[in-house]
Amino acid sequence: MQIPGQGQPGAAGRLYNFSAGPSALPAEVLQQAADEMLSWHGCGMSVMEMSHRGKEFGSILAQAFADLRELLAVPDNFRILFMQGGAIAENAIVPMNLIGRRAGFTPKADYVVTGTWSIKSQEEARKYGEVNIAASTEAQGFLSIPPVAEWRLSDDAAYVHLCTNETIVGVEYHEMPMIGQDSGSVVVADASSHILSRPIDFSRVGVVYAGAQKNIGPAGLTLVIVRDDLLDHALPITPTAFNWRIVSDADSMYNTPPTYAIYIAGLVFQWLKRQGGVAGIERANIAKAQLLYDYLDSSAFYVNRVDPACRSRMNVPFQLRDATRNDAFLEAARARGLVQLKGHKLVGGMRASIYNAMPLAGVQALIEFMREFERTSA
Amino acid sequence: MQIPGQGQPGAAGRLYNFSAGPSALPAEVLQQAADEMLSWHGCGMSVMEMSHRGKEFGSILAQAFADLRELLAVPDNFRILFMQGGAIAENAIVPMNLIGRRAGFTPKADYVVTGTWSIKSQEEARKYGEVNIAASTEAQGFLSIPPVAEWRLSDDAAYVHLCTNETIVGVEYHEMPMIGQDSGSVVVADASSHILSRPIDFSRVGVVYAGAQKNIGPAGLTLVIVRDDLLDHALPITPTAFNWRIVSDADSMYNTPPTYAIYIAGLVFQWLKRQGGVAGIERANIAKAQLLYDYLDSSAFYVNRVDPACRSRMNVPFQLRDATRNDAFLEAARARGLVQLKGHKLVGGMRASIYNAMPLAGVQALIEFMREFERTSA
Numbered sequence: 001m002q003i004p005g006q007g008q009p010g011a012a013g014r015l016y017n018f019s020a021g022p023s024a025l026p027a028e029v030l031q032q033a034a035d036e037m038l039s040w041h042g043c044g045m046s047v048m049e050m051s052h053r054g055k056e057f058g059s060i061l062a063q064a065f066a067d068l069r070e071l072l073a074v075p076d077n078f079r080i081l082f083m084q085g086g087a088i089a090e091n092a093i094v095p096m097n098l099i100g101r102r103a104g105f106t107p108k109a110d111y112v113v114t115g116t117w118s119i120k121s122q123e124e125a126r127k128y129g130e131v132n133i134a135a136s137t138e139a140q141g142f143l144s145i146p147p148v149a150e151w152r153l154s155d156d157a158a159y160v161h162l163c164t165n166e167t168i169v170g171v172e173y174h175e176m177p178m179i180g181q182d183s184g185s186v187v188v189a190d191a192s193s194h195i196l197s198r199p200i201d202f203s204r205v206g207v208v209y210a211g212a213q214k215n216i217g218p219a220g221l222t223l224v225i226v227r228d229d230l231l232d233h234a235l236p237i238t239p240t241a242f243n244w245r246i247v248s249d250a251d252s253m254y255n256t257p258p259t260y261a262i263y264i265a266g267l268v269f270q271w272l273k274r275q276g277g278v279a280g281i282e283r284a285n286i287a288k289a290q291l292l293y294d295y296l297d298s299s300a301f302y303v304n305r306v307d308p309a310c311r312s313r314m315n316v317p318f319q320l321r322d323a324t325r326n327d328a329f330l331e332a333a334r335a336r337g338l339v340q341l342k343g344h345k346l347v348g349g350m351r352a353s354i355y356n357a358m359p360l361a362g363v364q365a366l367i368e369f370m371r372e373f374e375r376t377s378a
Numbered sequence: 379m380q381i382p383g384q385g386q387p388g389a390a391g392r393l394y395n396f397s398a399g400p401s402a403l404p405a406e407v408l409q410q411a412a413d414e415m416l417s418w419h420g421c422g423m424s425v426m427e428m429s430h431r432g433k434e435f436g437s438i439l440a441q442a443f444a445d446l447r448e449l450l451a452v453p454d455n456f457r458i459l460f461m462q463g464g465a466i467a468e469n470a471i472v473p474m475n476l477i478g479r480r481a482g483f484t485p486k487a488d489y490v491v492t493g494t495w496s497i498k499s500q501e502e503a504r505k506y507g508e509v510n511i512a513a514s515t516e517a518q519g520f521l522s523i524p525p526v527a528e529w530r531l532s533d534d535a536a537y538v539h540l541c542t543n544e545t546i547v548g549v550e551y552h553e554m555p556m557i558g559q560d561s562g563s564v565v566v567a568d569a570s571s572h573i574l575s576r577p578i579d580f581s582r583v584g585v586v587y588a589g590a591q592k593n594i595g596p597a598g599l600t601l602v603i604v605r606d607d608l609l610d611h612a613l614p615i616t617p618t619a620f621n622w623r624i625v626s627d628a629d630s631m632y633n634t635p636p637t638y639a640i641y642i643a644g645l646v647f648q649w650l651k652r653q654g655g656v657a658g659i660e661r662a663n664i665a666k667a668q669l670l671y672d673y674l675d676s677s678a679f680y681v682n683r684v685d686p687a688c689r690s691r692m693n694v695p696f697q698l699r700d701a702t703r704n705d706a707f708l709e710a711a712r713a714r715g716l717v718q719l720k721g722h723k724l725v726g727g728m729r730a731s732i733y734n735a736m737p738l739a740g741v742q743a744l745i746e747f748m749r750e751f752e753r754t755s756a
Contacts, residue, residue, distance in 0.1 A: 015422035019429045022637055030416050030424050037412035038405060044393035044715065046408050048596045048642070051397045051718055084462040084598060085619055088633035092617030127615055213634055218426045220462060220598045220636025237505055237615050239470030241463055255466035256591055258598025258636065259400055264426070337422065340429055 016362040019340035020167050020315060021193065022213040024357040029267040047263040052256050060259075061251070064266035071269060071278050074225055075202050081224040081244060082252040082262055086211040087192045090222055091121045093242045094188055094207065095128040098158050101233035102184060105156040110134040110185065112151060115142045115166030116346060121190060122161070128235060134160060142169040144307035148177040157185045158233075159206065165194035165312050167214075168344040170304070170351070172312035176204040186230065194314045195223065196272060197356055198282045206230050214314070215356045217265035220258050272356065281356050288354050288363045289313040295367045301374040319349035322377075326350070329373055336369050338362075394740040397718035398545050398693060399571065400591040402735040407645040425641040430634050438637075439629070442644035449647060449656050452603055453580050459602040459622060460630040460640055464589040465495070465570045468600055469502040471620045472566055472585065476536050477507040479611035480562060483534040488512040488563065490529060493520045493544030494724060499568060500539070506613060512538060520547040522685035526555040535563045536611075537584065543572035543690050545592075546722040548682070548729070550690035554582040564608065572692045573601065574650060575734055576660045584608050592692070593734045595643035598636050650734065659734050666732050666741045667691040673745045679752040697727035700755075704728070707751055714747050716740075 017024040040047050043056050050057040065080055074080060085093070099107040107129030111122035113136035125131050132154045135146035153160060164173040172194060179187060186206030195210040207230060212221035224244065231245040240246055241255045275281050293311060296304045296318055304311070304318045320326055326349065333341050343349040354363055395402040418425050421434050428435040443458055452458060463471070477485040485507030489500035491514035503509050510532045513524035531538060542551040550572060557565060564584030573588040585608060590599035602622065609623040618624055619633045653659050671689060674682045674696055682689070682696045698704055704727065711719050721727040732741055 013417050013420060013422045017423055017427055019427065019432075022427060022430060022634065024427050025424060027416060030426070034412045034415035037415070038408050039391050042391060044391045044717070045395055046403060048408070049395055049397065049400060049402050052400060052597065054397075054718065084464070084467070084636075085617075086462070086633045089462070089617055089619040092619065096617075124618060127617075211634065213637075218636070218638045219430065219634045220639055239463075239467055239474075239505075240502060241467040241470065255464045256400065256589065256597045258462075258596070258639070259591075260596045260638070261598055261636070339422070340432065 015337045015339045016358070016365055017339055018352045018354070018358070018366070020214075020344070020351060020353040021211070022219045023353055023355050025217070025264070025268065026271045026357045029264065029271050032267055033264060048260045050259065052253055052259050057259055060263050060266055061253075061257075064262055064269060067266065067269035067273065068223075071196065071272055072200055072225070073202075077228050078202060078225050079228055079231065079244075079248040081226065081247045082257050083222040083224055083242065083247060084220060084258055085242075086213075086219065086222055087117070087190055087209060088120065089242075090190070090209045090224065091124040092127065093238075094159075094161070094209065095125040096238040096242065097234045097244045098188065098207070098230060099125065099129040100235050101158045101230065102156065105158075106130060108132065108154060108157050110151075110153050110157040110160040112136070112146065112160065112162050113138060114145055114163060114171055115169045117166055117168070117190060117192075118161070118163040121163065125161070129158075132157065141305075142166065142171060143305055143310075145171055145173055145310045148179070153179065153183065153185065155183075159186050159188045161188045161190070163190040165191065165314055167193040167315050167353070168317075168346055170306055170312040170315040170317045171310045172314070174310070176201045178204050186227070194312070196278060196281070197285050197314055199278055212261060212265060214353075215268075217268050218261045221261035221265060275356075284360065285313045285354075285356065288358065288360055289316065291360070292316050292352065292354065292363055292367065295370065299370075299374065301377070302370065314355055315351060315353050317343055317347050317349060317351040323349065325377060328377075332373055333369055336365070338366055338369055393715045393717045394736070394743055395718055396716065396730045396732070396736070396744070398592075398722070398729060398731040399589070400597045401731055401733050403595070403642070403646065404649045404735045407642065407649050410645055411642060426638045428637065430631055430637050435637055438641050438644055439631075439635075442640055442647060445644065445647035445651065446601075449574065449650055450578055450603070451580075455606050456580060456603050457606055457609065457622075457626045459604065459625045460635050461600040461602055461620065461625060462598060462636055463620075464591075464597065464600055465568055465587060466498065467620075468568070468587045468602065469499045470505065471616075472537075472539070472587065473503040473506040474616040474620065475612045475622045476566065476585070476608060477503065478613050479536045479608065480534065483536075484508060486510065486532060486535050488529075488531050488535040488538040490514070490524065490538065490540050491516060492523055492541060492549055493547045495544055495546070495568060495570075496539070496541040499541065503539070507536075510535065519683075520544065520549060521683055521688075523549055523551055523688045526557070531557065531561065531563065533561075537564045537566045539566045539568070541568040543569065543692055545571040545693050545731070546695075546724055548684055548690040548693040548695045549688045550692070552688070554579045556582050564605070572690070574656060574659070575663050575692055577656055590639060590643060592731075593646075595646050596639045599639035599643060662738065663691045663732075663734065666736065666738055667694065669738070670694050670730065670732065670741055670745065673748065677748075677752065679755070680748065692733055693729060693731050695721055695725050695727060695729040701727065703755060710751055711747055714743070716744055716747055
């Protein structure tokens with residue numbers, strides 16, 4: 001009933017896990033974490049037991065910062081922050097730190113709404129200032145990304161917020177939009193569900209943030225990458241622990257950081273480097289997504305309705321044309337070791353999240369199963 | 379050079395770890411986590427990889443809630459919340475949720491200052507309302523707890539905030555203070571560094587909060603236990619992810635919780651039950667602390683200056699009478715497998731944090747070493 005998964009046939013009973021998050025991690029990362037659990041590098045302590053101020057954890061943190069900077073080619077004028085609260089907390093922390101940045105203007109920000117996550121983000125920002133919806137695809141069912149030329153950006157906005165991959169509907173920006181450098185605004189991107197799956201053009205963005213639990217590591221860690229001229233604009237009501245300047249100046253140790261989650265993230269960064277870095281994993285991600293979308297488009301039994309130009313490489317929702325077969329599909333998939341395929345309740349049907357840690361073999365196994373399920377459903 | 383530690387002689391190279399936090403965890407908890415890392419209970423997934431909405435993590439979360447409620451005898455009218463950001467973030471989240479609770483009064487709170495942590499707490503609260511320092515032992519070097527009878531409480535305060543164990547100076551409330559039930563105020567206790575080491579009298583307190591990284595589990599998890607009539611007073615600028623009512627109604631899953639940290643905490647709760655629960659571990663903690671303080675008081679070589687009535691059972695700072703020997707002490711201790719004994723920079727000297735996971739044998743080993751160090755220093 002269970003098959004070896006996640007690219008490590010030796011790990012008994014591992015499944016192909018299509019969860020949207022928290023989601024699959026590379027088996028070799030988990031194996032290393034297990035091996036080092038009671039004594040990291042022979043130091044006599046678990047990483048969980050180390051003082052965050054000690055030299056052991058200090059070396060783990062420094063390596064994680066350096067590897068991430070290398071992987072994403074983060075420019076020198078950007079700071080990397082390890083925070084807490086996930087993207088949902090950061091939805092408040094972003095406006096707290098940024099919406100008041102334009103002296104002489106009322107606090108205001110533009111939001112581009114492309115799905116559930118950007119809806120949540122703009123709702124949260126309204127607590128701290130004025131929100132202008134620059135564009136929305138809600139009327140079209142969130143099946144595409146609105147062209148930048150049609151965005152109605154404000155002259156006085158502190159920033160324009162995007163969710164660059166919408167996990168639930170499965171739409172993705174395949175290019176970081178360019179907004180006028182002289183507009184005084186700056187792009188803020190919630191990249192939670194596709195960070196590290198592809199390069200980021202930092203010349204077009206001021207802030208990128210992401211919850212860890214898709215492509216980085218365990219839930220409970222939030223990554224924020226912020227241009228250094230954007231650190232000093234926090235509203236007075238910003239909690240000290242969430243003030244980007246203070247977090248940055250303290251090397252993410254103003255409060256005790258989520259040390260074990262940072263350690264696992266560091267192991268994932270090392271694993272990514274062994275996959276050829278972001279360029280290498282992007283090639284794999286393109287291949288995996290293409291295989292699955294090609295199959296969906298060739299099938300009369302399954303359907304994905306997203307505009308092909310905006311389809312997510314990470315989250316692939318699909319419907320059975322006969323929705324009464326949904327439960328049978330999920331049950332049969334589980335019996336084949338293909339798990340967490342149920343679609344989000346807002347969309348229904350199925351969703352295959354094929355993040356960095358999902359091997360090509362997992363996508364192949366899914367397609368093979370889907371073909372068979374179609375055959376036996378005839 | 380290294381000795382078996384944390385009560386599990388089989389775990390090669392484990393040390394006696396006196397870190398103030400993140401700090402030692404029971405070796406059997408770490409061993410179980412290592413064993414289950416790649417496949418929890420044979421489910422084919424690591425706990426890190428589980429959807430927080432799935433039945434597997436659902437069972438882990440429900441068990442953790444139930445065990446914690448049992449261990450601390452949390453009454454039915456209190457909610458248990460698993461949050462993020464540590465006690466430092468909670469220092470802001472408390473006033474955001476509570477300082478505006480008294481209709482018709484200006485937002486205001488009383489703070490009792492007994493060390494570094496309560497200083498930080500009251501500073502943070504000033505962002506959200508007026509702060510009255512009801513009592514402070516700063517002028518006396520924070521070596522005691524000010525008697526409740528001397529506190530200058532406000533008539534119109536939303537709450538009175540205490541830090542019931544100050545990790546740096548090592549003072550502890552050995553009884554939850556009773557403030558008048560008819561005062562309209564309520565006690566809020568930061569119990570980060572002694573939670574689960576002793577019972578809590580919930581009839582005297584409205585909110586207890588604690589960072590996990592001492593007696594609960596990995597850093598990155600924050601525990602909040604709040605009386606249900608205190609859930610509905612959040613200021614409008616409170617981030618949704620930190621609004622107690624919303625977190626409570628969502629069973630701590632409004633945003634993705636730190637799932638792995640909750641799992642480890644759950645293993646710690648199970649371990650605590652095997653130690654005889656809080657009553658059992660309290661007996662052990664009393665014995666450990668008494669042994670160490672008795673030795674310190676009997677020695678002319680070492681000294682602890684804290685008022686004996688207020689000494690912490692968890693954090694035992696001590697000075698060498700000859701401070702020039704500090705580095706030699708730390709180096710010789712490390713060579714004996716006794717680590718992370720350096721005192722906080724604000725106090726200097728040494729500090730032995732002897733949380734729940736530190737066995738009596740660790741304290742005995744420390745005292746044996748201290749005797750020997752004194753002898754060889756003569």
